[in-house]
């Protein structure tokens with residue numbers, strides 16, 4: 001589903017590469033935690049998948065397409081098939097829960113009847129039943145993140161990218177957010193989640209890809225946040 005083939009990314013005016021010789025293959029339906037210190041290249045990895053950045057060297061395939069061969073007018077189509085969730089929620093403050101989720105479908109021209117059917121289903125899926133008419137400022141941080149996940153998922157993307165989704169949320173609430181992402185993954189959506197949240201990574205035991213200075217230093221199935229060697 002996502003293939004990085006010897007990918008190096010050097011931003012302009014930077015001497016040090018943000019990513020260096022990265023080879024990672026994420027298959028359909030996988031859940032991958034992307035970990036590593038600040039500045040190790042996690043967000044760059046996610047931005048390359050969306051073609052928000054281009055690799056300096058190497059190739060990237062997403063859903064069977066080589067991104068360098070994707071013409072500019074096809075990029076929105078790629079992005080439509082990839083849901084994104086961020087640390088800072090990015091909800092529309094003047095729209096309620098229902099409207100925030102529905103908006104994602106309205107902008108891509110889905111029929112109103114379809115929107116009325118699927119939006120309540122997704123609001124239930126993320127555990128916000130009964131809260132469709134609340135405004136974002138009437139919700140807790142965890143609830144706001146659930147709305148953001150509902151919005152990212154309502155179009156049933158093949159891939160969900162999450163950049164520090166629990167970064168602004170307390171540990172107990174983070175477990176609930178993670179369970180929602182797990183539920184989405186179980187519907188067949190491939191999930192890649194960049195995180196610093198060791199407790200979450202250790203609790204859910206998914207594949208862990210660790211970056212350090214732009215290189216993959218570990219790729220482990222059912223991994224933990226820190227090095228697993230020596231029983232640590």
Ligand SMILES: Nc1ncnc2c1ncn2[C@@H]1O[C@H](COP(=O)(O)OP(=O)(O)OP(=O)(O)O)[C@@H](O)[C@H]1O
Nearest residue numbers: 011012014018036037038039040041042043044045
């Ligand atoms: N737009 C940019 N222009 C120039 N350099 C950049 C740009 N974006 C990121 N970098 C640099 O690339 C390197 C990797 O950054 P990146 O944001 O991918 O790391 P990260 O692992 O996501 O960090 P964090 O955990 O702090 O979000 C860093 O050295 C950063 O300063």
